[in-house]
Amino acid sequence: MAETTYLEAIRQALFEEMERDESVFLLGEDIGAYGGAFKVTDGLLDRFGERRVIDTPISEAGFVGAAAGAAHMGMRPVVEMQFIDFISCAYDILTNYVATSRYRAMLPCPIVVRGPSGGYVRGGPFHSQNPEAAFLHTPGLKIVYPATASDAKGLLKAAIRDDDPVLFFEHKYLYRRIKEDLPDGDHIVPIGKARVAREGKDLSIITYAATVWKALEAAEQLEKEDGLSVEIVDLRSLLPMDDAAIVETVKKTNRVMVVHEDTRTGGVAGEVAARINEQAFEWLDAPILRVTAADVPLPYSPPLEDYVLPQTADIVGVARKLAAY
């Protein structure tokens, strides 16, 4: 069986869910004839027609709001942000309208908002963002951010079937760089469950998205050069967060670092550290350390971007410090 890329896995999920359920339809900029800025929706217009693959005006608040209204009436809209950076244009409607609709008005709002996220691609400040933490703070939303092709497919299918709004972050660096054999059949990955990406016993790296791969590289190097056995937990879902998986790895290795590509202050790592503090403090043998982007807008020039974003060498260095504590 041919290996499938992360990008192709997302397209497969959209295709299969649209085949399965007539109420699933797509909204977004340039997703029809053009097939999307990254060609994620390529071919879907031909298969499903322009009633179900709708090119929108440039109006993120408008079409996210429209998705919410259609979802109230029993549809299952999947919205593409051309770049996830533009989700901030829909922040009001997502946080005030979509996230609250079940609670304040008993109105289900099963929409998915997905889009290419993340850096390492020389995209500059407005085509490289990781805005997941901006939404982590909003009860009523769910947030997933897969690192593998298999999880991308399984989580997107789960997100489309979920009865609540799901923000689905896709890492554009991974789109065509990783591939794997996907499981056969109706492959669903449940939202809210982390995955152990690598078993280990000396220290744990809790991470998600592209930095899972950086952490895996670091773990190989640490094993070879230092004889350290590193466990890697890929959160996959950020909201709800898998507390049980986090606590389990803390109890196993007693040394934890959290790695993410997003900026540091107010990032997901702080939330993970707070949860460990509340639920597993007595199992820690060392402080929880963070490897993140520096607190700056992501610059364009390669030496600047490489300096700001977390790199494998950063993870190796911090892991050595943690192991030696």
Added chain:
Amino acid sequence: MRLTRSLEERLVNLYRQTKVVGGLFRSLGQEADAVGSAFALERRDVLSPLIRNLGSMLVKGAQPAEIIRQYMAKGDSPTRGRELNIHYGDLERGFIGQISHLGDMVPVMTGVTLSFKLRGESRVGLVYVGDGATSTGAFHEGINFAAVQRCPLVVIVENNGYAYSTPLSRQTAAAELKDKALAYGVPGVRADGNDVLAVYDVTREAVDRARRGEGVTLIELMTYRRKGHAEHDNQSYVPPGEIDRWERENDPIDRYLRVLTDELEFEEAEIAAVDARVKEEVDVATDAAEASPMPEPTDALVGIYADPPRMEPLWYRAGIRSAVDAHERAVGWGVFNG
């Protein structure tokens, strides 16, 4: 219109007795545009009211007791005490609750009507906004997308002269709000919002047009807000005499009563019977709402997600029924003693 006004007057009484725990919003003097327009819809159609469109909800079957329970924050209110005033909806009866962020309901109703179009249903959506909301990005994005998709949507701009204290002249440089329709390539019409029959006619035409698949219509209804933004607002910014003039010369209920008696030859007694029936209805609703329980504090943790349906209490609140009762509170917290 009579029910709208009487119900709001009752809410004022309850507000003054501090039984309404939040703000109170009146539609005094603009009842005709909500009521006349909502009557132009069929039962299967869906509307989204704004804060001065209580009348449209009553036409759609909202019950006075529900409204009073909402205002009194009761546990058996339609939102179980989670939301305020007329911020609630019911898809069965065909109305969707608004949020406070003005303009946001326009794209939402674009989506509601997009679903009608995608499924080939012969249904129409109606969204109300005020003059102030026409300045928002959401208004523009929503109506623009609906126009492109030829959604069966009617947008009513209720021009009552003020957005909180801001007069229309500081809201827009446009001569008439209906002219905004031009930019979206949809028809824009203006009508006398205090003539309930004119409101019905102009809305009916737009609804029929939408149902025929001809897309969006923007209707500007001219009216006047005789009360403040909410009950606390003293309207110091209103030129002297303006409110009195509208009350004296252009009250929508007075105008309709004249039509009923002068043109349609209704007897005084028949009108008095309607008034008596409305009073009875509001009395019964008030008694029912007053007897309703307040919500259980832990109900606050229910219903954020379909799964899980209930959040776990924070550990320091576990087992405590009411955090408020268990708390040491300084006398006067949350109370204004001025």
